[in-house]
Amino acid sequence: MPGDKGNLQKILESGAFSVSAEIGPPMSADANFVIKKASELKGIIDSANVTDNQTAVVRMSSIAASYLASVNGVEPVVQMTCRDRNRIAIQSDLLGAYALGLRNLLVLSGDHQCFGNHPQSKNVYDVDSIQLLGSLKRMKEEGVFMGGSKCKFPAEFFLGATVNPFADPEELQLIRLRKKIKAGAQFVQTQAIYDVAKFEEWMEKVRSLGLHKQAYIIAGIVVNKSLKSIEMTQLVPGMLVPDALVERMRAAGQGNYDSEGVSIALDLIAQLRKVEGVSGIHIMAIGWESIVPTLVEKSGFLPRPVIE
């Protein structure tokens, strides 16, 4: 039904703490890949982000994979980057997504194509992520397309954006977050958090600006399966992984990395859910999606609330 709300929105609006994860679509046309992941996550999480050609590697479209997830019991958050589509294609695809019953949308700039498997391609960037949020808000509130003409039955997505609490310059990143929320973001997912103390400091600024009251702030975490994976994460620009956590992983010793990774993730979840202004947790278990049910269960998040 038009205007009906998705699960994620209902949970957040009820004041319950949301739990979400990711489904990365396959680099193929294999529907079973998505169906299998959805079946593992069904009933465990409130929603799953379905990435849009993440790191600019060609994958099954976010909308198609989202649809497969939704008919297999997991509410998706469609992702849309500004990299690959102009405003005509974006709006067209989103009308289609909404018509398929998809209700959540996360808007991103998108990783530059030089990182992916088609560095030879042209990029688009007709609109930026803030302009896109603003246009989609206008579409749902005023029923107009970006070009100004009327849309009789607009797509009314629950709109999300991303933020990196550790990106610099911090002052400018906060300005950008304010703009995203002003433009239309109703929920904001953070980059992976390892340094809870630093994140607390950041949240204090977010709270002092009242941003946590204008949009749901959802804290992101990454689960690492090996020493190498946490070491690599530490090297990613914009990621802040305290040495102590890397050391903790190392001290666990070969053979125990996966259980230590889980234990670190559980600690992070426990700490983050207590931070004032955090409305949910988003688990990024890249390449290790099967661990999500364990994390959710051990964190005491089950059963997931059902809100009518």
Add this chain to the structure above:
Amino acid sequence: MIIAEQKSIDEIISSLEGFKSAVVAACGTCVTVCMSGGEKEAIRLADALEIEAKSRGGCLKTSVTCPTRQCDMEFLDENEEALGSAECILSLGCGAGVQFLAEKFPDKVVLPGLNTEFIGVNRDIGYWTEMCQGCGNCMLAKTGGVCPVTRCSKSNFNGPCGGSSSGKCEIDPDTDCAWQLIYDRMKRLGRLDELLEINEIRDWRTSRDGGPRSVVREDVR
């Protein structure tokens, strides 16, 4: 100015295949300043092409001429005789020069000797960077005189993407993040507040997306 680079001898010589003579046409403006298509470069290239042709068992006769500007018919007319004195013309002008020469000489093959790169500035000896895309609707008043359309790899209009790190762009540690530059400028000018204003969705008709552009100025006609 327009920055261009000379194509490889290899590519130029293959495009000249079958011709016995060529005029190498320099251009006296941008490409002279960026040392890719001025008279000096034309003379050097003409010699190199003759030697290269010979080493490949062929024979190419070259001459050089240097119109003040290839993008003004007046100067092409002035050089008509020299420009038309060989079988083909190898233009060391920017893309505009090559095309204008082709218009001037409809019966001659006109070949490009340069790759035209961008509108940019000279930062150091032998170092140029891109500054402007000619988008037709300058927004530099809002961004502290730093162009996000051109200098942000994603043409972000409203602040940095999540990939900005220590002032550098995610695509390459040697490329400045345009939004870091904008931030630094605006902060220094005490105008950071202005960055809170949302730059609305753009009308790209003023840019190349509206089709090839022309400017008609009645006041100077």
